[in-house]
Amino acid sequence: MARRYTSKLTWDDVTPEHLYLNRRQIMAGMGGVLGAGLLGAGAAQAQGDPRLALIPNEWDEITGYNNFYEFGTGKDDPARNAHMMTTEPWSIEIDGLVDNPGTYSLEDILSEVEIEERIYRLRCVERWSMVVPWNGFELADLLNRVGVQEGARYVAFETLARPEEMPGLRVPVIDWPYREGLRLDEAMHPLTIMATGIYGRDIPNQNGAPIRLVVPWKYGYKSIKSIVRISLVEEQPVTAWNTYAPNEYGFYSNVNPERDHPRWSQAEERRIGGGLFSRNFPTLMFNGYEEEVASLYEGMDLIEFH
Amino acid sequence: MQLVQTINTGIRRIPSWLLYIVGAAYGGWLFFLALTGGLGFDPIEALEHRYGKIAFQLLLVGLAVTPLRQYLGLNLMSWRRAIGVLAFFFLLAHFTVWAVLDVQRLDAIWADIVKRPYVTIGMAGFLLLIPLGLTSNNLSVRKMGAAAWRRLHKLVYPAALLGALHWVWLAKGFQIEPLIYMAITLCLLATRLNMPRLRPQPRRA
Numbered sequence: 001m002a003r004r005y006t007s008k009l010t011w012d013d014v015t016p017e018h019l020y021l022n023r024r025q026i027m028a029g030m031g032g033v034l035g036a037g038l039l040g041a042g043a044a045q046a047q048g049d050p051r052l053a054l055i056p057n058e059w060d061e062i063t064g065y066n067n068f069y070e071f072g073t074g075k076d077d078p079a080r081n082a083h084m085m086t087t088e089p090w091s092i093e094i095d096g097l098v099d100n101p102g103t104y105s106l107e108d109i110l111s112e113v114e115i116e117e118r119i120y121r122l123r124c125v126e127r128w129s130m131v132v133p134w135n136g137f138e139l140a141d142l143l144n145r146v147g148v149q150e151g152a153r154y155v156a157f158e159t160l161a162r163p164e165e166m167p168g169l170r171v172p173v174i175d176w177p178y179r180e181g182l183r184l185d186e187a188m189h190p191l192t193i194m195a196t197g198i199y200g201r202d203i204p205n206q207n208g209a210p211i212r213l214v215v216p217w218k219y220g221y222k223s224i225k226s227i228v229r230i231s232l233v234e235e236q237p238v239t240a241w242n243t244y245a246p247n248e249y250g251f252y253s254n255v256n257p258e259r260d261h262p263r264w265s266q267a268e269e270r271r272i273g274g275g276l277f278s279r280n281f282p283t284l285m286f287n288g289y290e291e292e293v294a295s296l297y298e299g300m301d302l303i304e305f306h
Numbered sequence: 307m308q309l310v311q312t313i314n315t316g317i318r319r320i321p322s323w324l325l326y327i328v329g330a331a332y333g334g335w336l337f338f339l340a341l342t343g344g345l346g347f348d349p350i351e352a353l354e355h356r357y358g359k360i361a362f363q364l365l366l367v368g369l370a371v372t373p374l375r376q377y378l379g380l381n382l383m384s385w386r387r388a389i390g391v392l393a394f395f396f397l398l399a400h401f402t403v404w405a406v407l408d409v410q411r412l413d414a415i416w417a418d419i420v421k422r423p424y425v426t427i428g429m430a431g432f433l434l435l436i437p438l439g440l441t442s443n444n445l446s447v448r449k450m451g452a453a454a455w456r457r458l459h460k461l462v463y464p465a466a467l468l469g470a471l472h473w474v475w476l477a478k479g480f481q482i483e484p485l486i487y488m489a490i491t492l493c494l495l496a497t498r499l500n501m502p503r504l505r506p507q508p509r510r511a
Contacts, residue, residue, distance in 0.1 A: 075348065263476065267414070280409075
């Protein structure tokens with residue numbers, strides 16, 4: 001069994017709701033002083049380095065600002081449209097190089113795992129970021145249960161593609177269904193979780209209900225939502241964004257401030273929730289999880305294998 | 307034709323200064339919304355995109371003035387300068403939000419302009435429109451002479467094309483909206499090609 005990840009952060013570190021409201025007021029107040037942020041008196045300095053503070057975003061931000069193109073490409077489209085998706089009943093087809101392939105109902109999957117809280121940074125390739133208090137279990141637990149066979153080197157995932165419930169599928173934004181993949185050691189890493197909740201509540205549809213992947217050291221699009229299929233495979237699987245533009249979206253997609261996206265720099269990011277005068281701050285290697293995951297990529301050229 | 311006449315009369319009754327006021331007020335209103343949470347959870351991106359889109363839409367409306375007059379007899383000439391100047395100011399606002407609020411650092415702004423083709427293209431379009439913005443007044447028309455002025459203002463054609471390309475290029479995945487705008491841009495520019503007129507130019511009043 002892989003060494004389990006233990007977060008130093010607990011619910012004691014989660015800012016109580018009245019304090020977020022305070023935080024918002026502080027932001028709004030700063031916004032009033034035109035250009036205060038530009039003079040360097042921005043949120044970062046006022047509240048310590050936001051990377052270290054790891055203050056979770058508000059529920060409304062996490063559930064109201066989403067990329068889930070199956071429901072539209074606007075950031076508020078998923079919150080508006082995702083209610084159309086039926087998530088009960090739900091099952092995941094687990095196939096490929098596993099000892100016990102089959103269709104696993106969500107209840108069945110959840111009955112054998114322990115749900116924990118994980119407060120993770122989420123870094124989108126579009127340069128914005130959030131901190132999300134997920135509830136979920138380690139993917140390794142599920143993979144161990146189904147029995148990964150010798151020869152399996154990658155894990156492929158697939159999102160639900162149900163046109164009558166997902167208006168975004170009408171447009172070929174990418175080659176549907178949405179697909180993602182991990183190397184087996186990445187999938188087995190204790191930081192990699194399958195999330196079923198946020199803030200202790202069921203995960204809302206727009207965030208990938210009822211079950212999604214969360215890989216906090218990779219760009220957000222790797223953390224595939226509303227998963228209906230998991231395959232253990234030998235070859236590197238085809239993934240959605242990588243197929244669309246391989247030079248822009250690599251298979252690994254590890255957060256890497258040194259490796260620019262061809263159309264924008266990845267050196268900095270903006271935390272959602274900071275308002276109109278939100279200060280950018282430097283993006284951390286592996287999104288701040290370097291200590292935990294750097295060993296997975298020892299000796300690899302992370303620019304070439306981006 | 308009666309309808310067109312009525313619309314033309316209506317347009318003449320609305321003075322262009324009113325358009326400047328409405329345009330400026332709308333720009334200010336969007337800024338206020340962004341400041342107070344009315345534009346969603348990433349107000350910087352939202353404001354940047356809104357300003358950019360309005361600028362582009364106004365640019366297209368400005369480009370539609372001549373074909374509308376040629377083919378439909380609809381006369382928006384008295385508004386054309388206001389439309390163009392407003393387009394320029396929304397573009398300036400778009401650029402400012404991008405540079406100051408979004409990218410924030412001078413070196414990063416410069417790096418984006420030289421390294422990211424869609425930014426380079428957008429920037430080129432913006433630069434092309436600066437002399438147009440500066441000469442959108444009667445004094446400039448008089449000083450330059452109408453022919454030279456008109457020649458200079460043809461720069462709006464490449465600028466519009468660059469704007470359309472800028473949007474198509476920055477869209478993630480295959481997205482329809484920027485392609486529709488590209489198609490409209492191409493149609494409007496095509497009316498400038500030397501083709502036989504569908505109908506004679508209406509006589510000047």
